[in-house]
Amino acid sequence: MELHQAPDQPFAVPVTRRSPEWGWLEYLLHASCSTYRIRLRSACSVANKRLSLEFDARCKGLLQLHAWLPVAEIPFGQTVEDICRNGFKAGHVGVSFHVGNLQLPSLYDDGRDRGGNDRGHNVKSRGRSLPAGRRLYEFLLCRVGAGRSYLVDKAAQAESLALPPEFDSFCVRHSPANEQVVNEEFPGVLPRHVLHHEYMVRDPAQALPVYLVHFEFDPEMPELLNLPLCDSCGLQAALVYCQADDAILCRPCDTRIHSANKLASRHIRVELNRRPNGPLGSCPDHSGAEADMYCTECKLPVCQHCRKLGNHSAGEAKNHRLIGLREAYQHALKESSSTANSMLSERQRVEQQQVAQLDQRLVAVQESTQALEDGIYDQVQLAVKQGQALAEEQASLFMADELEAKRQLEQVAWMDSFMEDHVKNLPPPDYLNAWLLHAKVREDVNQLGRLQQARASAMLRLEGGLRLVTDDSKVYSSEAAGTMTAAPRPRGGKSPPKTRFLLDG
Ligand SMILES: [Zn+2]
Ligand SMILES: [Zn+2]
Ligand SMILES: [Zn+2]
Ligand SMILES: [Zn+2]
Known part of the structure; x- marks a missing residue:
């Protein structure tokens, strides 16, 4: 794999080592890969004014997210330079961005394939090999204007769909059942919360490259998360x-x-x-030496070597206020738990409110659907009852007719059997006379008892259909034999359309 020399790019500005920006990027990688065996090797900030203006114009007010994109997985044959200069190409399919856990292939060295989705985004590239099983990876950190996402089950499904106008992106569902994965391979590591959201955007202006990083995964590094x-x-x-x-x-x-x-x-x-x-842990400058103090001014752990010979042994730093590391740690723990609530960002608050509101709306939609169903069932039951009564009425008429017809047949048969059983044995003259009489009786039966054709209608038909009416007066109707026309698509932001029904026709 050819690595791109980021510092040569006019659009990329190197990030200073150990700067807060550097620390943030490295921490983001630690969290995304759930390991501390990752070291940032280089980072460049992509400073492309035109692209960021286009992004801001397109994504103003939209939900935005950070997503890591392995350079080896950049689609449509684009190079990193190309993206940093000209932005993404989205094609008609769009570009996929994965938010949450990154699953590097070298995190597990037993060669077994673990499938991707249950542990986050499965990075396909194994990175460039370095000595001692280390690997070098090249990733692009992007900002994605996800906005409102249309949920699909598979990426392939999104590829064949037109994005409905109310939505800004597709979100591909990734096995939510596995959010908590017990890490059986590394029993010393806690069960980790795995997050994997995939967003697909169609508009290239919804994705902005922000950092190009090279980082190293070193299996020999101590796993501090153990x-x-x-x-x-x-x-x-x-x-x-x-x-x-x-x-x-x-x-x-x-x-x-x-x-x-x-x-x-x-x-x-x-x-x-x-x-x-x-255990206290070792000094960042003197591995092996326990950091027992903490400098409140440099915000750094300090060991005895630091105080005797190192960065806190002379000059101004010698007079920095040091406190016990344990004391500093307890203080930070206390602070983190007491401020946990107040640290909730404004955005989280808004999102929590939105979740609560949307829950209410969903409940309202469900209730309205329930009321609708109940209403339809009531109407249907009524119609069925009326239908049954009508059918009974019709059936009773038919039954009467049928019984009558049977009676007529019986009567004829009864007369014929009289002829057969008795009259036939009469002496011939009497028989001849009787036969004439019998024929007359039959004739009478034929004439008088003729069964009228069924007087009732033979069938009940359903005419018309149900009409569903939403709050905003959209009408959805069903024909008696047909199916209901497409259900209304929920429009986010608005209150849920309450649906009434009318029995039509
Ligand atoms: Zn135990
Ligand atoms: Zn005990
Ligand atoms: Zn200091
Ligand atoms: Zn030290």
């Missing part, structure tokens, strides 16, 4: 610490051990990271 194993079962990640037992335990063992008897149930347990005298 948790120690449970002291009891030794299989699962320990999450709690019990001071009385001086043991770290996984949740199932904690429950089992501490519900065994009353005494044990009184043990005070704390979350693992709050255990007193836990």
Whole structure:
């Protein structure tokens, strides 16, 4: 794989190492790949005024998201340079962007294929090989104006659909059942929340390249996200610490051990990271040395080497206020939990409100649908009852006719049998006389008892149909034998159309 030399591009400006921007990008990669074995090697900010103006014009007010795009997966044969200079091509199909977890092929080295969707976006490229199993990847971080998304089950489905005018993008459903994946291969790592949303945009102006990064995955790096194993079962990640037992335990063992008897149930347990005298971790500048202090001015952990010979040994930094690392840590934990609520961004608040409102609307739609169904069923039941009564009436007329016809036949048969059984044995003259009489009787029967053709109508038909009327006076009607015309598409933002029905015809 040829790597593109980002710094040569006029549209890309290198990001300074260890700057907040750099840290943000690296952290985003750690979170996306759920591993700390990733090191950012280079990052360039794509500074293309024209593209960002076009993006802002198109996506103003739309929901926007950040998505990583592996350079090896850029569609339509475009190069990174091409995209940074001229933007994306969307074709008629559009470009797919994946939000959430990235599944790098080298995260697992046993060569088994794990399927992509249950663990996030399965990156196809294995990256460029480096010594010792390390790999170098090239990704583009993009901003995507997703706006309102039309949900589809498969990407292929979206390819053949026209995007309905109320929507800005497609969202492809990815197995929501697997949002919580237990990581059985790495028992020391917590079950991770896997997120995988795929958005497809048709308008190239809805995607903007913002950073080009090269990062390295190194399987030899310590996995800081690994948790120690449970002291009891030794299989699962320990999450709690019990001071009385001086043991770290996984949740199932904690429950089992501490519900065994009353005494044990009184043990005070704390979350693992709050255990007193836990390991402190090493100094970022002096690996192997424990960082026991924290500089409140540099916002950096400091070890004894730093104080004796390093960055806090001389000059102005020598007088920086240092506090115990544990104290700083406890302070930060307290702050993070107490501000967890107030840190909710405005956007989250708005989104939570929207979710609540949409829930209400969905409930309203469901209720209106229920009322509609109930109403239709009531009408149908009434119609069925009336139909049954009419049918009974008709049937009773037919039945009467049928019985009458049978009676006529019986009568003829009865007369004929009299002829056969008795009259036939009369002496011939009497027989001849009787025969004339019999014929006359038959004639009479024929003339008088002639069954009239059915007096009732033989069939009930359904005429007309149901008309559904929405709040905004759209009418959807069904013909008696046909099917209901297309259901109204919900228009977001507006209150749900209440649907009434009218029995027509
Ligand atoms: Zn356990
Ligand atoms: Zn205990
Ligand atoms: Zn300092
Ligand atoms: Zn140090």
